[in-house]
Amino acid sequence: MVLQCRLNIFGWRHETMIWPHLIPTVSNAGTAIGRMVLVAIVLFIAVATSWGAGPGGQSQAGSGELTDLSLEALMELKVSSAAKKEQRVADSAAAVFVVTQEDIRRSGVTSIADALRMVPGLDVARIDSNKWAISSRGFNSRFAGEMLVLFDGRVVYTPLFSGVFWDRQDTVLEDIDRIEVIRGPGAALWGANAVNGVINIITKQADETPGGLLSAGGGTRERAFGSARYGVALGSHSDLRLYTKYLERDHFKDSNGSDGTDSWHMIRGGFRLDSNPSSQDTLTVQGDVYDGRLGETYVNMLPDSSTHNTVTPVFGGTILSRWKRSFSERSDMSLQLYYDRSEQELYVIGEKRDTLDLDYQNRFPLGSDHEITWGLGYRFTHDTIANSTYVFITPDSQDNRLYSAFVQDDITLVTDRLHLILGSKFEHNDYTGFEVQPTARLLWTPNRQNSVWMAVSRAIRTPSRGENGFTLYTPTPASQQTPPVFFQFNGSNRLKADELIAYELGYRAQLAEGYAFDAAAFYNIYHRLDVHSQGQPFFETAPDPPHVAIPGYLVNSGNAQTCGFELAVDAHLLPWWRLRTAYTFLEFVEEHAAPDAIPWDPKGEAPRHQLSVRSSLDLPRNVELDLWLRYVDRLTNLAVGSYVTLDVRLAWKPVKGIELSLVGQNLLHDRQLEFQQQILSTQSATVGRSMYGMVTWLF
Template identity: 40%
Template sequence: MARSLKRKVVLKAAVAAVTAAMPLLSGSAESAPGADLFALGLEELMQVEVTTVARQPEHWFDTPAAVYVITSEEIRRSGATTIPEVLRLAPGVQVVRMDANKWAISARGLNGRFARYMLVMIDGRSVYHPLYSGVMWELQDLMLEDIERIEVIRGPGGTLWGANAVNGIVNIVTKSAEETQGGLAGITAGTEERINLRTRYGGRIDSNTFYRVYAKGFERDLAPVGGDEGHDDWRMGRGGFRMDWTGGEADRFMMRGDYYRGLLGQSVTSPDPAFWPFPVTREDAEDARVSGGDLLFRWTRTPDITQEFQLQTFIDHRHREESTLEMEVNTFDLDVQHQLRVSPRRERIWGFGYRLVDDDLDESFSYRFDEESRTTQLFSGFIQEQYELRPDALTLSLGTKLEHNDYTGFEWQPGARLAWTPTDRDTWWASVTRAVRTPARVEHDWTLRQVWNGVPLVIRGNSDYGTEDLVAWELGYRTRPHENVMLDIATFYFDYDEMQSLQLVDTGPPAVLDIDNRVRGESYGFETSARWDVCDRWTLDASYSFIEMHLHPEEGSNDPFTENFENDVPQNMAHLLSTVDLTERLAWDAWLRYTGNINNYAGYDIDPYLTMDTGLRWQVNDRLNLAVVGRNLLEPAHREYASSLILNSESTEVERSVYVRATWTF
């Protein structure tokens, strides 16, 4: 492809420097993995700070939202090897593995390949794909050891974060460079996770400046399809850095960057151009080539105890090449916010942002766009006032976000949240918010040719496609009824309008469907999670979630698919995680998960499944940790995903597997 940005060259050079420097580095070791497995007791858990709900730190226990924090200790003990697998820990979040390198992840329903109603961020940098609308999880592959926590918000957050934070938000927060001093090297090998090599080193330049560099590479095995091998192996290499430094007493700075390159195996069924519009297809087993990088900079200034100013900017480059489409997408983003304590019982946070997205596309017979390249802009501003109605007991937050995008113009997303803490062991909260999902480019000027269940189809974008709306009502309660027990309950009612539909405009052949906004719907349900510290060495974490969804095409709509989307999410999900310290150096963990059945829009049933992971971890000495982990042990294989109308790639099964892992700090 012709166009490329200079920052791509800079990112490559940075990674090359990181890789070259690794053998030369030496230093002190960080805390050994497993040394403080139960560092967070219930008292400390109540005080864990989250920043995603209010764009400023607040204690998890007092937060007026359905938020779950996955800590670094939980990540380590879960046995997960990827971020999507880690997210199974969060109640109410549906994680579907489509094949060995693709996932569909959403909170409170409306899941799919890109799950366009979820906003996902890494250190506040949005990874929402501006072309497709949603997240390509196969590209979000950090070193799990570098993650401090993952904040998972079920429910909308558009008041502060803007469009597409509709059903939920995931914010992955990485550790500072100061927290990761010394070296780390790890290797994982097994039946599915063939090989995973990673290394990291953290050092200091002076008393105020810290850095870390990392590199990792892995290869994942093929997954089966009905007893045969699929073509979904996954090979990826990644490197990057982070620096944290201070300038005097008032200023803090952070800069981090990543570069990745890999191959994603997939089997794609597409129409044969020689026979179109007859339903003749060809199957291609191919390796999609992906590469990209990002660079983020943040400056935080705290001139006094009453205010804080923050400026954050990032650039992001993505390139993907496959048989149906080659694309290059470049993003520049600037975000500024100011927090001010107006009075002892009133706080204000406000800010503004700008985003520019530039894409360049090479099309195929299956995928076509009205323009080969396009540049879009987003302007935004927000304000939120927080009032302490009763000191340390009753807090009210009111705010809104205003945005202007090139597809639908101005959008506003107001919200109100109330938190009541009658005692230091109880928190009640309630909220009402409006959130929107704005169109992506594929919904405006895209044409897809596809053969679906033997029927040739043409799906066309719509330049008049508008915003999808949600008004959400939520109520929650957190309590610590006993010194060793914590309970969290959240309920919700979602009212959707102007949702996406496919209108049949020509029966063909081929049949022609136009993307439109002619569906409304509602969903309701609840999530509950509990933690019980049975004794000093044994902890149980459990969760259960229920959802009911109903979708209704508007009068005159002839959408043949959308009503069935209400069955595309399991009504019931549950998990139980047991973590036991057998001795001071030996730990045993077991994770049991249940997912109810799914009946997607194509009529393909996914049966309910119960699965279990378990692992044994041995802290050999202060520097070496060994682990053996078995995953999905209750059956040889199970399917979690059926098929996709838009992206007709073959889904595979999740196999029973085992791996061993060694981690050495130095």
């Protein structure tokens, strides 16, 4: 008897035919909620147009929000993630995209994870009410280990499973200055796990948020949410911001239309203090704490393949301090220290983790043609694991240390025209030892309206704590026989780092007044990817009941090659109408593993095509209308069909400082499956049509 399985455990992927795939039933868009949204749109436009009509029915000027940031200004936007220094987007030799505060506000999203759907090249899929799978250029999963995420310079990548707990990454959305996203490797600067991309969430400085903000809302899925923030000046050199935020999100439905148990409750609070003790020095101290409850449904749980509904408590907090001294426009230094505490009690495993991180960076010119940036880092983590009967990690407590250094030389070959960037990250970790991650990048800017760049880089993903020493039992079709037959998946302490060699080419241009274009192409070669090899069945008496175990052993025998491109066009078609389009294409050229590996096919777990179109209109009388249409291709291996969805946002500012908004999300589908859960056997849910209203008061 041959048993096949597909499973993504702690970031690696396998094939299964154990659980049937459920195809969601998509209803007609003409439901009551859909009709309500359409009626609301018509009424808002009609009223706004009539209020704004002048003599002869001519419409008066709109609110002017779209002209606050011209496309010329977009090309001049400053980013820091691509080179660890502030530079124009047009001068970045990487596939960098910026989600601005205005983008977040006008999209109508209520989470950082959903805001990332605006980024070309990112695959953002909702698993249930409180979980997402987010990655770049393939290999997506709930814990996408090839994507590094930072929050104000603090790494939020978890070493337990690899990846990010997106339900815990949050703040007052109005306080986010921008989200910088690099598609492609950023390991030469940021280190291990920055393989397919880097996401850097950057909040505003405290002096940019004076006064108060109150926002509250609720709706069909977003049952209740609210934020309060207050900023105050402390003398002439310091500013303080305090905030608190609460959300209560209702459960989604499963593919059969039954109510799930994936509701989400979270409360958090924090502060940020920015000080300028001298003209050269800046000091930032900030901290956050959160406490939440996540609803989850665990399926196919041993010993009897049963289903368990549970509520997972999560708690955590962080404190960060950063000091920066600027010597000149081309010379500065910074020192950052943060401590992070996280606790979670999953149904199958619990974890408490403490992290201490120290980072030093220095930048200086060397002659007229070289700009050197270098740095040192140290990270210490300590964890305590609460194992369960059928999922456990050994040892149950462990310390890990990471030592790092990096150096980068920005070489001017032709002044203001041609730059060569050479650099590398050097790291020592407790799993694979010493690792080198170099890059070489070339940037040509014939003028301020055009730039061409190319790069070749090496990046690695180190094994996670779970991959290094886990054992997980799952059911088979023979689980009900006597003796029962279980799958036994095992990690390995002999794993090497996954490796990527990436080749990239990009072009940015302001094609004409009011039109901007960004394109990036890549060819990625992956080596030593984690797959499972199947061993010989054996009988064991523990854990209960006595059973036959079919073992799978984690090995580095997977290889793959991918290619693709990403396009983004930003156009001001009219002074009051802005249109932004993004298209992503991904192709798996080759994938293979050792002959004894469990069948493995990652190409069916990432969409081949993605399209996003966002339309923003400023109507008279301070009314805004935003439409967001998205297409996502099917995921054949996960039995997820392709889908098109539409979000609509209507907002009105009756007086200065007050905004009323009505948002409809996923209006074309009553139920749409976006991803099949691949880890710890929790039930995936469908994303349904929803509406919410919100009021925001700035004072």
